[in-house]
Amino acid sequence: xxxxxxxxxxxxxxxxxxxxxxxxxxxxxxxxxxxxxxxxxxxxxxxxxxxxxxxxxxxxxxxxxxxxxxxxxxxxxxxxxxxxxxxxxxxxxxxxxxxxxxxxxxxxxxxxxxxxxxxxxxxxxxxxxxxxxxxxxxxxxxxxxxxxxxxxxxxxxxxxxxxxxxxxxxxxxxxxxxxxxxxxxxxxxxxxxxxxxxxxxxxxxxxxxxxxxxxxxxxxxxxxxxxxxxxxxxxxxxxxxxxxxxxxxxxxxxxxxxxxxxxxxxxxxxxxxxxxxxxxxxxxxxxxxxxxxxxxxxxxxxxxxxxxxxxxxxxxxxxxxxxxxxxxxxxxxxxxxxxxxxxxxxxxxxxxxxxxxxxxxxxxxxxxxxxxxxxxxxxxxxxxxxxxxxxxxxxxxxxxxxxxxxxxxxxxxxxxxxxxxxxxxxxxxxxxxxxxxxxxxxxxxxxxxxxxxxxxxxxxxxxxxxxxxxxxxxxxxxxxxxxxxxxxxxxxxxxxxxxxxxxxxxxxxxxxxxxxxxxxxxxxxxxxxxxxxxxxxxxxxxxxxxxxxxxxxxxxxxxxxxxxxxxxxxxxxxxxxxxxxxxxx
RNA sequence: GCGCCCGUAGCUCAAUGGAUAGAGCAUCUGACUACGAAUCAGAAGGCUGGAGGUUCGAGUCCUUCCGGGCGCGCCA
Numbered sequence: 234x235x236x237x238x239x240x241x242x243x244x245x246x247x248x249x250x251x252x253x254x255x256x257x258x259x260x261x262x263x264x265x266x267x268x269x270x271x272x273x274x275x276x277x278x279x280x281x282x283x284x285x286x287x288x289x290x291x292x293x294x295x296x297x298x299x300x301x302x303x304x305x306x307x308x309x310x311x312x313x314x315x316x317x318x319x320x321x322x323x324x325x326x327x328x329x330x331x332x333x334x335x336x337x338x339x340x341x342x343x344x345x346x347x348x349x350x351x352x353x354x355x356x357x358x359x360x361x362x363x364x365x366x367x368x369x370x371x372x373x374x375x376x377x378x379x380x381x382x383x384x385x386x387x388x389x390x391x392x393x394x395x396x397x398x399x400x401x402x403x404x405x406x407x408x409x410x411x412x413x414x415x416x417x418x419x420x421x422x423x424x425x426x427x428x429x430x431x432x433x434x435x436x437x438x439x440x441x442x443x444x445x446x447x448x449x450x451x452x453x454x455x456x457x458x459x460x461x462x463x464x465x466x467x468x469x470x471x472x473x474x475x476x477x478x479x480x481x482x483x484x485x486x487x488x489x490x491x492x493x494x495x496x497x498x499x500x501x502x503x504x505x506x507x508x509x510x511x512x513x514x515x516x517x518x519x520x521x522x523x524x525x526x527x528x529x530x531x532x533x534x535x536x537x538x539x540x541x542x543x544x545x546x547x548x549x550x551x552x553x554x555x556x557x558x559x560x561x562x563x564x565x566x567x568x569x570x571x572x573x574x575x576x577x578x579x580x581x582x583x584x585x586x587x588x589x590x591x592x593x594x595x596x597x598x599x600x601x602x603x604x605x606x607x608x609x610x611x612x613x614x615x616x617x618x619x620x621x622x623x624x625x626x627x628x629x630x631x632x633x634x635x636x637x638x639x640x641x642x643x644x645x646x647x648x649x650x651x652x653x654x655x656x657x658x659x660x661x662x663x664x665x666x667x668x669x670x671x672x673x674x675x676x677x678x679x680x681x682x683x684x685x686x687x688x689x690x691x692x693x694x695x696x697x698x699x700x701x702x703x704x705x706x707x708x709x710x711x712x713x714x715x716x717x718x719x720x721x722x723x724x725x726x727x728x729x730x731x732x733x734x735x736x737x738x739x740x741x742x743x744x745x746x747x748x749x750x751x752x753x754x755x756x757x758x759x760x761x762x763x764x765x766x767x768x769x770x771x772x773x774x775x776x777x778x779x780x781x782x783x784x785x786x787x788x789x790x791x792x793x794x795x796x797x798x799x800x801x802x803x804x805x806x807x808x809x810x811x812x813x814x815x816x817x818x
Numbered sequence: 819g820c821g822c823c824c825g826u827a828g829c830u831c832a833a834u835g836g837a838u839a840g841a842g843c844a845u846c847u848g849a850c851u852a853c854g855a856a857u858c859a860g861a862a863g864g865c866u867g868g869a870g871g872u873u874c875g876a877g878u879c880c881u882u883c884c885g886g887g888c889g890c891g892c893c894a
Contacts, residue, residue, distance in 0.1 A: 273837070282836070285874060295874065319837045320874055365894095405894060526820085526891060539892065550821070550890095557892040564894055592822050592889035616823075618887085660831070663823060665887080667830075680856085681842085687856055695853055702853095742834065754832065757841085768858040771849080779853050816856065 234338060235349065235737045237279070240325070241268040243312075244281050247305040256301060261287050270735065277315070277324035278332075278731065285321040295321025332727060333718040335734040339796040340713050344803040347740040352393030358575050359385040360398045361586040362483065362490070366475035367411050368437050370482035370641035373588070376617050376666065379657040381586035382488045383749035383808045384615065390807060391744040396580070399490040400571055403472050404497045405564075410434060411475070412468035416455070418444025419467070423453055437638075443474050485645045486654055487809045499570045505562070508573035508605070509555065517543045517604055523551065542569075547600030569601045576606045582613070584747065589616045589663060615747055617662045623669035648673045651810045655682040658753040658808055681757050683816065685801065688760035690816045691767060692798035695778050699791055702779065707788060708795065716792040717785045723776070725766040726793060732759050733800050740807075749808055756804045763797050 244266060251257040266287070271280040284299035291298055299317040306312055306323065311331040318324050339346045361381020364374050382397070389395045402408070414435040421427045422445040430436040447470055455463040476493075483489070499505050512518050522536045540556035554563050575583055583602060587594055595614040602612040622629040622639055629639065644653055652673050659681055660666050672680065700708055721727065736755070743751035770777035778790040802812035 267834080267836090269834075269836085271837075272833080272839085276837070280836080282875095285836085288874075322837070324837095402894085407894070523891090534891075537892075554892055559892085561892090563892060589823065589888055594889090596821075616888095618823080664831080665824085675856090683856055684842095687854085691854070691857090698853060746834075750832090754841090761841085764857055765859090767853085768849090768855090770853070771855090771858075774853095777853055815854085817854075 237268045237738050277326045279325040281323050299323050332730045336796050347737045350392040354394050356580050357393045357582040358396045358580040359584045363400045365402045366472045369478050372639040376620050376657045377586045379654050384747050386807050387744040397490045398492045400494045402496045411471050415443045415471040419447045422448040482641045486650045496567045504574050505570035508570040544600035547603045549600045573605045576610050581610050584613050586615045618665040620666045620668050625671045652682045654809045658750045685756045685760045686813050688763045689801040689812045692794050693814045695794050713792040716789040718789050720786050720789045729762050
């Protein structure tokens with residue numbers, strides 16, 4: 234149950250009642266009416282801005298309108314009391330029983346608590362990672378991978394039909410470079426001494442394995458052949474080898490895509506030609522000359538007639554060439570074809586996760602998506618900021634050219650998959666992130682991963698102990714649903730319940746805004762509230778969860794602990810982190 | 819030069835257009851023979867880069883300036 238949405242309908246029907254009785258004019262637009270949690274808990278459980286938003290249209294002062302609305306809200310059985318505050322807020326406090334009922338929602342739903350049908354089964358494509366097959370996954374790829382995967386999980390949880398997709402470019406010059414680099418290692422594997430990797434080829438050690446594998450498969454058959462003969466087979470071999478490497482790397486952090494699409498196939502099966510044809514049929518292609526880019530000095534600029542796409546009709550700052558002067562496809566054309574393919578497959582929502590260094594991508598791709606789908610499909614690009622790697626406070630310089638890269642595998646080996654995943658979500662996506670190996674492995678409060686996991690482990694510890702001291706039946710749904718939750722009446726207990734009751738709304742919000750970091754922050758706050766409650770039992774034994782002489786209160790508190798464990802576990806899994814039972818090392 | 823992103827406590831960062839802007843770290847003061855202290859309680863810390871505007875209400879939206887990051891050819 235999304236409590237804010239639920240009470241929004243309560244507010245709207247109260248307004249409707251006032252319209253029916255003639256106390257308010259008809260035709261009020263309720264679009265801006267919101268119900269939300271006040272920032273300050275002292276203001277109550279819920280606040281609505283209805284009176285302020287509708288005052289003008291209703292011809293009343295905000296507070297006057299609030300006075301009119303309040304009585305019909307107070308008539309609702311779940312609303313305990315309310316008042317009017319500030320410029321016209323209506324603050325509402327819900328009954329404690331309403332909150333306690335949510336505890337039972339959680340126990341009944343288990344980890345499905347927070348699921349919804351916001352997405353109505355709409356098909357949505359989330360493309361992430363999409364690294365070209367030139368080497369293993371490295372630190373620079375990890376953040377987008379985690380963000381994309383978590384967004385996909387979120388959207389699935391709120392009822393979208395999600396496809397997780399990986400696109401790779403296996404038709405450009407990059408893979409030819411890969412093939413030549415592999416060929417060198419292949420010769421090495423066959424006994425030749427390779428002193429230095431020539432400029433422009435990939436120096437990575439991992440290519441030794443590829444070369445060796447090729448030598449094992451094909452023997453010396455390419456050794457004395459010209460490049461024209463071996464380039465294509467070596468390329469194909471290398472690409473599929475590297476893609477297996479990447480797949481294994483992603484597996485380390487629990488990422489598995491549903492669909493892999495590659496550029497070569499889009500060209501070979503005619504999708505690219507078809508995409509161009511469609512734009513042409515829509516009258517969006519013409520031959521023209523572009524002005525030189527503004528403000529940039531280009532000595533070699535000369536105006537040449539080119540095949541252009543009228544992307545400026547769709548908000549682009551300029552029309553874009555789709556063919557080069559020699560008639561070959563321009564580099565964006567395969568990407569266009571790929572998006573045409575997504576639309577053809579029936580996706581209405583297309584999400585791409587990219588690094589901020591692809592800044593201009595959205596501007597170029599959005600017109601294409603609009604054109605191919607006749608405006609029906611929308612493209613959202615999530616840009617994620619770079620990750621700076623530190624080691625005990627010192628910046629680690631990374632360079633692809635020198636081969637000085639930190640691989641995903643190294644990261645996972647050093648800090649663990651859980652810490653990697655959680656840490657990548659401790660900032661808003663577009664901000665830069667400092668990833669310090671020392672900090673991420675630290676097992677303390679500064680490390681949010683352990684802080685949250687520890688709260689879960691503490692819950693499980695209590696539940697295990699309860700099962701030992703009483704019987705395992707005490708934790709069954711029957712027992713917990715029968716709990717006297719009315720006995721949970723301390724401010725800390727109710728605070729915890731309120732936080733958990735907000736979970737479905739948090740999930741919906743994070744999914745809608747494509748911001749998985751909100752889950753990480755929520756979990757941190759929930760964990761903090763739990764740790765606080767736990768600590769109360771230190772000073773005051775009557776506040777502990779397990780009470781020898783009060784079984785009914787014990788069961789009620791176990792229901793609370795069970796709910797906390799459930800919500801934390803559910804949230805952690807949503808972002809791909811394992812909710813560990815214990816953290817003892 | 820143009821476009822996108824960012825500027826919030828000493829540091830790292832939060833905050834669907836809402837009320838007195840919140841956490842953690844660092845600093846200072848306290849709490850463990852334990853339902854696991856990998857934790858908790860408290861103190862202190864702010865003109866949200868500057869100036870205008872829109873709004874009942876702006877860290878959030880608009881304009882402009884300052885400061886930082888990224889991108890910007892028919893290259894991939």
